[in-house]
Amino acid sequence: MRSKILFLVALLVKSDGVFSQQALLNPELYRAVTNEDVSSQMISLLAQGDVNVIEQSVKQLGGVFKYSVSNIAAVNLPMNEVLTLANVSGIHRIEGLQGTGQTLDDKTNINADVNPVQLGYAPLTQPFTGSGVVMGLLDVGIEINHPDFQHEDGTTRIRWLWDQTMSTGGTTPPDYGYGQEWDSTAINAGQCTHTEPYNEFGHGSNVSGIASGNGLAVNNFIGVAPKTDIVTVAVSFDQNFLNNVVDATKYVFDKAAELGEPAVINASIGTYGGSHDGYDLPSQMINDLITAQNGRTFVCAAGNAGNINFHLGYEAQPDSSFTWFKYSSVQASVFFEWWIGKNDATNFNFSIGADQPSGWSTLGRTKYYNLVSSFNYVNDVATKKDTLFFNSTRIGIITFTAYRYDSTYACDVTINPDLTSYYWRFITNGTGRFDAWNGSSTTGTSDMVSSGLPDDVTFPDIDRYVLPDYNETMVSSFTCSDKVLAVANYINRNEYIDYYGLAQVTSDVVGSLSVNSSLGPSRDGRIKPDISAPGGNTLSAGQFYTLYGLLIYQPYKVAIGGMHNRNGGTSMASPVVAGVAALYLQKNPDASWQEVRDAILLSAQEDSLTGFNLPDNSWGYGKVDAFKALTQTMVYGCTDPSAWNYNPSASLDDGSCFYTGISSVNSNKDFFSCSPNPSNGITRFYFASSKSNSERTIVITDVTGKTVNEIALAPSQAFLSYSSSLPKGIYFCELKQDGTRSQKLKLIVQ
DSSP: OHHHHHHHHHHHBOTTSSBOOOOEEOHHHHHHHTSTTOOOOEEEEEEEEOHHHHHHHHHHTTOEEEEEETTEEEEEEEGGGHHHHHTSTTEEEEEOOOOSOOBSSHHHHHHHTOHHHHHTOTTOSSOOSOTTOEEEEEESOOOTTOGGGBOTTSOBOEEEEEETTOSSSSBOOTTTOSSEEEEHHHHHTTOOOOOOOGGGTTHHHHHHHHHHOOOTTTTOOBOSSTTOEEEEEEOOOSTTHHHHHHHHHHHHHHHHHHHTOOEEEEEOOOOSOSOSSSOSHHHHHHHHHHHTSSSEEEEEEOOSOTTOOOEEEEEOOSSOEEEEEOOBTTTTBEEEEEEEEHHHHTTEEEEEEEEETTTTEEEEEOOOBOTTTSOOOBTTEEEEEEEEEETTEEEEEEEEEEEEOSSEEEEEEEEEESSTTOEEEEEEEESOEEEEEOOTTTTSSOOBOOSSOOOTTTOGGGGGBOOOBSTTOSOOGGGGOTTSEEEEEEEOOSEEEBTTSOEEEOOOOTTSBOTTOOOOOOTTSOOOSOEEEEEETEEEEOOHHHHHHHHHHOGGGBBTTSSEEEEOSHHHHHHHHHHHHHHHHHHSTTOOHHHHHHHHHTTOBOOTTTOSSOSBTTTBTOBOOHHHHHHSOOOEEBOOTTSTTBOTTOSEEOSOOOOSOHHHHTTTSOEEEEESBSBSSEEEEEEEOSOTTOOEEEEEEETTSOEEEEEEEOTTOOEEEEEOOOOSEEEEEEEEETTEEEEEEEEEEO
């Protein structure tokens, strides 16, 4: 004790013998520690000053020094020792007890309507915070030492972390054979060597904080689902990116199954190339993982290219149309890719031409080709070459590589020009629509010419020129799947208080769609994005290295407390929706992907900024509303009054309608449905079978798989009115035919 007193005296007394100026405390903390009955409760603090002095002082006062960023240290200290610490020379500012945390920040809480859910406002019967749900974060990594990702005792909330980019330091996941993983035990033991890449500026930490941060660092900036179990995958962005995403998806869902919990995956990552229809193999595999069992949801960012005109798509005309492509120094050629549906390809013709923009002279074109009739496919791939001449001078060599898929064709065009200054025409005629996504800043391919065009007097052909547009500018692959929720971004806030207590104000209109939020639809015409959420100018948990740099060079981007920084884009909007999905799954852990999707989309809000004609391909179904998503009533069933199994209580059609004459309509397929659902104790089952003489039984089980009833059906029976005294809960009903279980329904008894 004597050494402690002497140490503190040495720190408290300046060289001239007078006491140092007391460190500045924030008002809430000051009021608490100047109370006569101040307690010895351990509280979390941030202290600014000489970090070495802070560390020594805190330890001497019975506290815990956790870590430091720049000249700010995160510590735990008994409340009744705060004033002693404040009088230590070399400590300038101490903050703590800033009040009850709010979702992300006060603006996001209002915009996404999350606070009523976390507080359990009626008609909710309890608060929902994501407890018992896995939040899978597919990103570039996470700041594992950030308090927002830790429990109050300092142990990690990260159940597993898999870094696909690392080769040593942890354990290679045996199912995947690459990368390194750590579980919570290894992380708590300080064995995890994962660090978020410096050049990503804390992107993964920001996203993680929005979805799952618990606000412990500064008692603020709580994520949407702060009690979720975190499973992080630092995805490798190499050429196997999409496959890596598939691996990551399986990894998260498997870990959730190991815990026996439902799971939401957030992927604020993507690629702008590809078919933009969600039919590629990675998308299909992700779809299969999502639909393999209930309690799984996948949310992703729509992309930040809404202000980049890198899409080209239109219906071909009998007279030709064209668009110019430029030489790409990265590709060392002119290179672009386009897609077309098989039905459209039959009468769609294309050619390549060249023009000299210096003087606007035409150099010629190739003959017209057709993907169906002009190519000889071997294993659904075909290559064709052509050479373009102007008089006897070669202009360039053109290579077409065509790919034939189940429902689409893709065609890569590579041009090796003799002069890089030429503009190269992609010329079309006939009928059918195609789409192309090309640009140096998005897909790394050739840019299209959208400015500096000649007038029609100088160059008459310009009347047939088609400009690239801003539509369909979403990232591709899984983002375009109908099983995945793609999220647009609107402005979250236009003011906040920065690290130095200064007000930062922007001219952004809160609630308006961000100018770079990517637009839909998918290539096959489906509404995308699905939903919008607040993302622009959001404050969230930061990576320590990035925070350090910002505090030196751009402190206006750091929030009070020094542990959270400003970011934006659809990457920051997506985890808001993922958090809402986690809240929904806590309330309804056995919900299917479609139920979660419907709950979020059908509760979305319209306003004067979204317009009142939604859904559209900017906002999707509107702005996410967490409280409405968890409190609205959704009843699935047949909504057609002319059907046998019409359910007047149904608000959502589940495709179960069948009609008089079921024996002929459904004679070639099995059919099994029930209504109403949810049920109040009386349920009507409807069924038909392709096996006319099969022995059929309805088997009802509870969520543990225990059979609670088994009902034999007559061979010609088409429906059954079932009355039971089943307790309230979730049940599964299966139609068993000839001893084999086939179709399965979920039945909710209220």
